[in-house]
Amino acid sequence: xxxxxxxxxxxxxxxxxxxxxxxxxxxxxxxxxxxxxxxxxxxxxxxxxxxxxxxxxxxxxxxxxxxxxxxxxxxxxxxxxxxxxxxxxxxxxxxxxxxxxxxxxxxxxxxxxxxxxxxxxxxxxxxxxxxxxxxxxxxxxxxxxxxxxxxxxxxxxxxxxxxxxxxxxxxxxxxxxxxxxxxxxxxxxxxxxxxxxxxxxxxxxxxxxxxxxxxxxxxxxxxxxxxxxxxxxxxxxxxxxxxxxxxxxxxxxxxxxxxxxxxxxxxxxxxxxxxxxxxxxxxxxxxxxxxxxxxxxxxxxxxxxxxxxxxxxxxxxxxxxxxxxxxxxxxxxxxxxxxxxxxxxxxxxxxxxxxxxxxxxxxxxxxxxxxxxxxxxxxxxxxxxxxxxxxxxxxxxxxxxxxxxxxxxxxxxxxxxxxxxxxxxxxxxxxxxxxxxxxxxxxxxxxxxxxxxxxxxxxxxxxxxxxxxxxxxxxxxxxxxxxxxxxxxxxxxxxxxxxxxxxxxxxxxxxxxxxxxxxxxxxxxxxxxxxx
Amino acid sequence: xxxxxxxxxxxxxxxxxxxxxxxxxxxxxxxxxxxxxxxxxxxxxxxxxxxxxxxxxxxxxxxxxxxxxxxx
Numbered sequence: 001x002x003x004x005x006x007x008x009x010x011x012x013x014x015x016x017x018x019x020x021x022x023x024x025x026x027x028x029x030x031x032x033x034x035x036x037x038x039x040x041x042x043x044x045x046x047x048x049x050x051x052x053x054x055x056x057x058x059x060x061x062x063x064x065x066x067x068x069x070x071x072x073x074x075x076x077x078x079x080x081x082x083x084x085x086x087x088x089x090x091x092x093x094x095x096x097x098x099x100x101x102x103x104x105x106x107x108x109x110x111x112x113x114x115x116x117x118x119x120x121x122x123x124x125x126x127x128x129x130x131x132x133x134x135x136x137x138x139x140x141x142x143x144x145x146x147x148x149x150x151x152x153x154x155x156x157x158x159x160x161x162x163x164x165x166x167x168x169x170x171x172x173x174x175x176x177x178x179x180x181x182x183x184x185x186x187x188x189x190x191x192x193x194x195x196x197x198x199x200x201x202x203x204x205x206x207x208x209x210x211x212x213x214x215x216x217x218x219x220x221x222x223x224x225x226x227x228x229x230x231x232x233x234x235x236x237x238x239x240x241x242x243x244x245x246x247x248x249x250x251x252x253x254x255x256x257x258x259x260x261x262x263x264x265x266x267x268x269x270x271x272x273x274x275x276x277x278x279x280x281x282x283x284x285x286x287x288x289x290x291x292x293x294x295x296x297x298x299x300x301x302x303x304x305x306x307x308x309x310x311x312x313x314x315x316x317x318x319x320x321x322x323x324x325x326x327x328x329x330x331x332x333x334x335x336x337x338x339x340x341x342x343x344x345x346x347x348x349x350x351x352x353x354x355x356x357x358x359x360x361x362x363x364x365x366x367x368x369x370x371x372x373x374x375x376x377x378x379x380x381x382x383x384x385x386x387x388x389x390x391x392x393x394x395x396x397x398x399x400x401x402x403x404x405x406x407x408x409x410x411x412x413x414x415x416x417x418x419x420x421x422x423x424x425x426x427x428x429x430x431x432x433x434x435x436x437x438x439x440x441x442x443x444x445x446x447x448x449x450x451x452x453x454x455x456x457x458x459x460x461x462x463x464x465x466x467x468x469x470x471x472x473x474x475x476x477x478x479x480x481x482x483x484x485x486x487x488x489x490x491x492x493x494x495x496x497x498x499x500x501x502x503x504x505x506x507x508x509x510x511x512x513x514x515x516x517x518x519x520x521x522x523x524x525x526x527x528x529x530x531x532x
Numbered sequence: 533x534x535x536x537x538x539x540x541x542x543x544x545x546x547x548x549x550x551x552x553x554x555x556x557x558x559x560x561x562x563x564x565x566x567x568x569x570x571x572x573x574x575x576x577x578x579x580x581x582x583x584x585x586x587x588x589x590x591x592x593x594x595x596x597x598x599x600x601x602x603x604x
Contacts, residue, residue, distance in 0.1 A: 086547050276588060
């Protein structure tokens with residue numbers, strides 16, 4: 001392991017920080033109204049919006065977590081990553097086009113209008129705020145972890161620097177600064193992963209050399225559940241592989257931090273095309289992460305920390321003991337790239353890691369500052385101050401959320417970081433049915449919206465916590481021990497069953513309750529989805 | 533009842549169909565053990581090219597239909 005930080009790493013990291021501060025500073029000149037602050041005046045073009053979608057949607061959980069999952073679960077996990085990217089185009093016609101046609105300002109607008117109930121702004125806002133706090137914390141911690149492990153910046157200093165810089169550009173330029181910075185960050189994080197993956201492929205002798213070297217290092221890596229020995233218990237059955245495939249698949253169509261980016265596009269055409277750019281950049285990024293994740297065990301064991309009889313898990317535990325933040329798997333991606341012993345690649349990786357983390361934190365801050373300032377303070381609480389000073393209040397809210405993320409991030413409990421995975425499925429299962437079926441099903445009712453949002457949030461929390469705390473991992477079905485007497489009987493990552501259950505519950509309650517008003521259905525269901 | 537356009541379902545069938553075929557081929561013929569092949573079908577095609585083609589048809593055909601209707 002490199003004991004000291006090399007000049008190229010510091011140089012690239014500092015240049016990255018300077019670039020995003022400059023972009024943020026100049027963006028503020030274009031800020032003239034609350035609409036500019038909330039949705040960038042709906043003036044973002046398809047390339048910038050698409051790249052911003054990529055970097056906002058993909059969090060440090062992608063850059064650190066997914067290669068770590070490949071390290072653990074083996075090749076079958078590649079399909080989970082493929083499904084995340086395939087979920088992007090699916091959103092185009094499922095939610096993005098109709099929502100851009102509707103042109104709301106906040107994530108809660110559609111729910112309040114479609115179900116003709118302004119109180120839904122509270123409910124949708126609460127679920128979103130919970131997700132935001134968890135994701136902002138996760139992103140700030142991920143950012144500080146990159147600074148610590150790659151640039152050797154003390155954790156607390158890194159956390160502070162990153163939080164303040166995100167705060168600066170969100171406060172200065174709102175969604176305008178966030179969009180332009182997120183586009184730049186998308187370019188950088190994609191470049192970082194691609195450069196590292198190409199360097200690994202060259203080192204291992206091309207694609208076939210990479211395949212054979214990985215197989216020689218870990219003979220069961222390329223196995224599937226149909227082979228005699230699967231790579232891991234979490235990829236031990238086809239049900240498990242299908243569970244991983246679907247766990248994050250529909251997130252892009254329904255998660256607040258991507259949905260609001262459909263509102264920032266110039267028009268319907270731009271919204272659709274921005275998803276093309278997002279899929280292009282995201283696909284390249286994920287291909288690179290698949291290569292890095294697959295080769296990480298080999299790279300770590302044959303790198304400077306490895307040698308004859310080296311064990312990657314033990315090496316990563318040494319990383320963990322040295323840095324003391326997160327879990328040992330969080331270091332697999334960084335350790336694999338560090339094994340290349342190229343400070344320029346490491347520098348780009350550091351900037352890319354910071355980019356993916358900061359863009360997600362900023363994206364979530366923009367979602368919640370709009371909900372709290374516009375929906376809650378102005379529309380529900382009728383605050384005169386918030387109505388007259390929307391940008392100032394939104395800025396204060398942004399600072400508060402980032403400060404909360406910073407404070408929780410100082411000594412982040414492992415459970416808080418893991419809970420971001422819980423939050424992801426909660427939002428899809430609790431709020432997703434109301435969004436998707438609200439658009440495509442005339443019969444979707446207000447009662448179903450309330451019931452599904454409340455029941456799925458509570459049910460999924462109980463299930464996820466039981467799987468995590470009692471059975472030992474969120475990937476075990478939470479009733480495995482009760483139903484099958486075996487905690488590993490059924491693998492349901494992050495309790496992914498909650499997504500179909502949420503949709504079924506929504507449909508059943510809708511059919512049992514009073515149909516919605518025809519005028520509302522015509523306006524927010526039929527008209528919006530016509531010719532998308 | 534509103535219904536997503538045909539191109540939406542075409543994209544879904546292509547993607548899920550491709551994935552299912554790959555899994556069937558892995559389970560029955562062990563194509564995952566052919567040197568380098570998983571990179572091409574799971575990574576290049578499954579993660580990059582097919583999702584990208586879906587994103588293209590999902591803007592190309594709606595725009596074509598808009599033009600035919602005399603829109604933008």
